[in-house]
Amino acid sequence: MHMKKYLLTLLSVACFCISSQAQIDYYFPGEEFDSAIPSPQSYLGYEIGEWHTRYDRLVAYFEKLAEVSPMAELKTIGYTNQLRPLVVLVISKSDNIQNLENIRQNHIKLVDPNQNMPDVSGMPAIINLAYSVHGNEPSGGEASILTAYWLLASKSELAGEIRNNAVVMIDPAINPDGRDRHTNWANMHKGFPPVADPLDREHNEIWPSGRVNHYWFDLNRDWLPLAHVELQKKIEWYHSWYPNVVGDFHEMGTNSTYFFEPTKAFSSENPVVPRKNYEEINSKFAGYFAKALDEIGSLYWTKEVFDNSYPGYGSTYPDIQGGLGLVFEQGSSRGHIQASQRGDITFEFTIKNQLKTSIATMEAGVREREYMHRYLREFFQTAVSEANSSRTKSYVFGDLYDESRNRLFLKLLLDHKIKVYENTRDISLEGQQFQKGKSWVVPTEQPQYRMVRSMFEKVTEFADSVFYDASSWTMALAYGIPYAAQGTVTMGEQITALPDRVVEFPQDGKYVAYLVDWSDYFAPKLLHQLQEAGIHVETSAKEFTSNTITGEKEFPAGTLVIPTAFQKLDDSKLHEILKSASEKSGVPVFATTTGFAVKGIDLGSNNVSAIQVPKVIMLIGQGTSQYEAGEIWHLMDTKVGMPISKVDISLFGRVNLYDYNTLILPSGNFSALSISQIAHIKDWLNRGGTIISLRMASQWLQSQEIVKEEDLQLETVKDPDFVSFGNRRDFEGAKAIGGSIYKGKLDITHPLGFGYRSGEIPVYRNSTIFFKPSKDKYQTPVRYAENPLMGGYISPSNLEKIKQSASVLVSPVGNGRVIHFIDNPNFRGTWFGTNKLFFNAIFFGNKI
Structure with a gap:
């Protein structure tokens, strides 16, 4: 028996070695490698593609490469929400690694047209290979391991040429948290042998998927808004280097082959990017990719579908920074093997294609390096010259009442290296007032002119009517600035930097009340801190002017009133907690020694009432939008610091809604709820509960007759009897609303309008859900302006529907109410201008 076991062991080892050599030949046929550099198999204990590699093991391998090779250096640029390191592996010849800072300083001279043009003939190409921004697109992350090994260990002429003439920076995973979520899923469901059936559990992740990060966001949309730490750190690193070439590696449906740029001309391209990028440079690089994939017989396609218009993509942002962003899309195995229309697709096959285009990207970057260096300088020179020919010479911005939102927008501009200056005079423009000290000026004549356009321009004319994603992204409108x-x-x-915020606070004394202007973006954060500390807080339903200890001040509806007479704490402790909350939130607090108003209601008015402490539950899980749920979670975590209970639909049978006063329903299908569970919701709602529903959730509530609102139905132009089959996508796609911005009319006297000073508000819409305004004339706090389109594409028939529909409406139900957000107020963690509508729904919902 012992001899038999020994022979079996020898046989299994022999089989593994044969398999190992076969896979080396599969990825690198005919190549020789430096034995001093450990191969992935020797370090990890398996061949790449045999398992999905955990992120910690991937980083450990990169650490090993940096340890054993003088041609590699591993840099940690930040950490994710789950404290995984965000790393960049830098590879070049050892002389370059020792001289990285001088190389960087010389390279970024190209970005400044005011500096003398350096001699580019000897400058290395700066190449960034970025993988796994979507965590469940794992082939890229695995290819990063093989790419790093090949570049350091290969004895080929090409590898040596790249090491000598480039600084290659490898991001193995922009989204490590999501990647590990998918990695664990795929590995825990791997069969022996693996199962190719697309219905197998391995190929169908549960909610939330590995695509998204910790907060369930799609990070490939975050290069512009910078809502998340992963992209905040990435952009900070990016602007320290300005790479010539950025590879952005993705996956797509299993039945597809491989996609690389160019994308569809004009309609898939960003309007501020020079035509040279699309018509000359893309074509130049495409030849390298075609050759690489032709060598191994892999099929591919170009010039179709994939979008490069939205600046927040990892393949578009570099195009607006003088580099070349390249999107790669590999048909996914979504596991270790999956059946497709062309046969079984293996994980190894998907990795090999990503490896080939990774090497081709480096080869192209090196061979075209002088050309790309000159283009980088040309890009920023032409930006300044384009600005000079523009009629717009500057933008002025600033909110008179909301310093926090001003600072948030100012930080965004600075993070994108846009030059901003103080405004030195009071200005009246387009019916708006911009005060000295409370507003800023952004000149268009600057190297980042194209980013300035992306932040402020409103675009409504397009080469196409079909959009993969957003058709408008004006960040100034998103911030409501x-x-x-x-x-x-x-x-x-x-x-040059965000100035420190100094918040004045009244000295300890004998006061009747403290007052907080709800106009400040972070006022909800302060309110939550006070309620958490057990402080009684009230709010005013009407505006008033109070004689505070610093002078007369006008306060709008929604103002927080903290009376000193009704607190369980003594005056000194109350003062201490208020001061701490003010410092943490950055929100000013005012004090008054009288309840008598100079103008408007007094502090003892019946229009001043207690604010209930929110007890919030949000239903999530299969069938609901992980994006919308994540946006809400992220908003309450990062902007308010208030925990909310996230409960899976499958556990709703254990929920007693009477433990909560607010139920949030993100978009989705709640068909998993039973008849008795729906009855429980109805009873709770009738007894005074508040439901906050988004988009499709409102349609579900309507289908269950929980609310009795009406869809907007208009006579539309009849479709022609015949449309060619080949044009069906464009014809039907034009009927969608792919993300555009509209002017809303806001009732600032409504509890949902508390804290707003203007009756106009930009809103974001990316759905064709249309509700009629409420039959109750008081309960449509946001409807659309007569000419609502502010930016983006919309068909004439959809525009007519928007004009007659509601953006936000309220359905009274018994003693409760449902607050419908037909337009998402929290879109991508970016819409600071509409977040307050959502905050108001949570804190003031029961006052409607």
């Missing part, structure tokens, strides 16, 4: 274009430019000192 008042702004205007100027044909002149007058400015003060440049703002």
Whole structure:
């Protein structure tokens, strides 16, 4: 028996070795490698593609490469929400690794047109290979391991040429948290042998998928808004280097082959990017990719579908920074092997294609390096010259009442290296007032002119009517910041960093009440801190002017009133907690020694009432939108610091809604709820509960007759009897609303309008859900303006529907109410201008 076991062991080892050599030949046929560099198999204990590699093991292998090779250096640029390191492996010849800072300083001279042009003939190409921004697109992350090994260990002429003439920076995973979520899923469901059936559990992740990060966001949309730490750190790193070439590696449906750029001309391209990028440079690089995939017989396609218009993609942002962003899409095995229309697709096959285009990207970057260096300088030179020929010479922005939102927008501009200056005079433009000290100037004549356009321009004319994603992304509108274009430019000192915020706070004393203006974006954060500390807080339903200890001040509806007479704490402790909350939130607190108002209601008015402490539950899980749920979770975590209970639909049978006063329903299908569970919701709602529903959730509530709102039905132009089959996508796609911005009319006297100073508000819409305004004339707090389109594409028939529909409405149900957000107020963690509508629904919902 012992001899038999020994022979079996020898046989299994022999089989593994044969398999190992076969896989080396599969990925690197005919190549020789430096034995001093450990191969992935020797370090990890398995061949790449045999298992999905955990992120910690991937990083450990990169650490090993940096340890054993003088041609590699591993840099940690930040950490994820789950404290996984965000790493970049830098590979070049050893002289370059020892001289990285000088190389960087010389390279970024190309970005500044005011500096003398350096000699580019000897400058290395700066190449960034970025993988796994979507965590469940794992072939890229595995290819990063093989790419790093090949570049360091291969004895080929090409590998040596790249090491000598490039600084290659490898991001193995922009989204490590999501990647590990998918990695664990695929590995825990792997069969022996693996199962190719697409219905097998391995190929069908549960909710939330590995695509998204910790907060369930799609990070490939975050390069512009920078809502998340992963991209905040990535952009900080990016602007320290300005790579010439950025590879952005993705996966797509299993039945597809391989996609690389160019994308569809004009309709898939960003309007501020020079035509040279699309018509000349893309074509130049495409030849390298075609050759690489032709060598192994892999099929591919180009010039179709994939979008490069939205600046927040990893393949578009580099195009607006003088580099070349390249999107790669591999048909996914979504596991270790999966059946497709062309036969079984293996994990190894998907990795091999990503490896080939990774090497081809480096080869192209090196061979075209002088050309790309000159283009980098040309890009920023032409940006300044384009600005000079523009009639708009500057933008002025600033909110008179919301310093927090001003600072948030200012930080966004600075993070994108946009030059901002103090405004030195009071200005009236387009019916808006911009005060000295509370507004800023962004000149268009600057190297980042194209990013300035992305932040402020409103675009409504397009080459196409079909959009993969958003058709509008004006960030000033998303922030709800008042702004205007100027044909002149007058400015003060440049703002190079976000200034410290000094919040004045009243001295300890004998006061009747403390007052907080709800206009400040972070006022909800302060309110939560006070309620958590057990402080009684009230709010005013009407505006008033109070004689505070610092002078008369006007307060709008929604103002927080903290009376000193009704607190369980003594005055000193109350003062201490208020001061701490003010410092943490950055929100000013005012004090008054009288309840008598100079103008408007007094503090003892019946229009001042207690704010209930929110007890919030959100239903999530299969069938609901992980994006919308994540947006809400992220909003309450990062902007309010308030925990909410996230409960899976499958566990709703254990929920007693009477433990909560607010139920949030993100978009989705709640058909998993039983008749008795729906009855429980109805009873709770009738007894005074508040439901906050988004988009499709409102349709579900309507289908269950929980609310009795009406869909908007208009006579539309009849479709022609015949449309060619080949044009069906464009014809039907034009009927969708792919993300556009509209002017809403806001009732600032409604509890959902508390804290707003203007009756106009930009809203974001990306659905064709249309509800009629409420039959109750008081309960449509946000409807659309007569000419609502502010940015993006919309068909004429959909535009007519928007004009007659509601953006936000309220359905009274018994003693409760349902607050419907037909437009998402929290879209991608970016819409600071509409977040307050959602905050108001949570804190003031029971006052409607």
